[in-house]
Amino acid sequence: MSATQAHQASQSLVSKLPLRLRNFFARYPPQVYSAMVVPPPSPPPAVEGANEDSSSLNLGSLPSPYTPSREAKGSKRPDPTAWSPSKALLCSNPKHPNPFLPKKNFCTGKWYGARIGLRQQADLVKLAKKYSVEALLPPGRKSTAYKETRRLERGLQIKGTGIGQKVKGHKWERTMETRLEERRKAMLEMPEIIRLWKQVKFYPTMLSKPLHGGRGHGRGWKKWPKR
Secondary structure, three states, X not given: OOHHHHHHHHHHHHHOOOHHHHHHHHHOXXXXXXOOOOOOOOOOHHHHHHHHHHHOOOHHHOOOOOOOOOOOOOOOOOOOOOOOHHHHHOOOOOOOOOXXXXXXXXXXXXXXXXXXXXXXXXXXXXXXXXXXXXXXXXXXXXXXXXXXXXXXXXXXXXXXXXXXXXXXXXXXXXXXHHHHHHHHHHHHHHHHHHHHHHHOOEOOOOOOOEOOOOOOOOOOOOOOOOO
């Protein structure tokens, strides 16, 4: 295919896009602002080593994520300035600032909001996904790649469900194992208790003295299994 034919094919594809996308791409050309042109920065060496260690873990050997403990302490909050894959996606070229991201003036130290707000970004991403041109948009918080990466990062952010984390839990949760063991022992001893219950009959005032050995069916019985 010659250059002229390729140009005509690209023009025909562009003509099929809605006017809103065509105006956006005319103002912010994909060859300058798209995510494919601006690659995300590579992680620091320490982060790369941690990712390799975490990938080598065997999921079968990990402890149970939910283990109530009275001595459990709250997990530390993550460092907001630390590197993360989702933050790495939100990159911008200093010469051509990303219209989807806020911009900092390094002379005054002030931040300026994004040229295009989040609501308009969401509308543009929906249109681009409909016409399969989302890869031509600049990286932003409403993009599919950012949302998927962010969801993977926050998958274990619920307190107590992370590896090595514990929660105090309610009292009934902390004492559940003991109560279940007591119930199991009581069920195993239940036939003997029923046999004694049918054979023994007591005076109301003298519980230690049986009545003529008759079948009292538990009258005055006090040896019920405790919880």
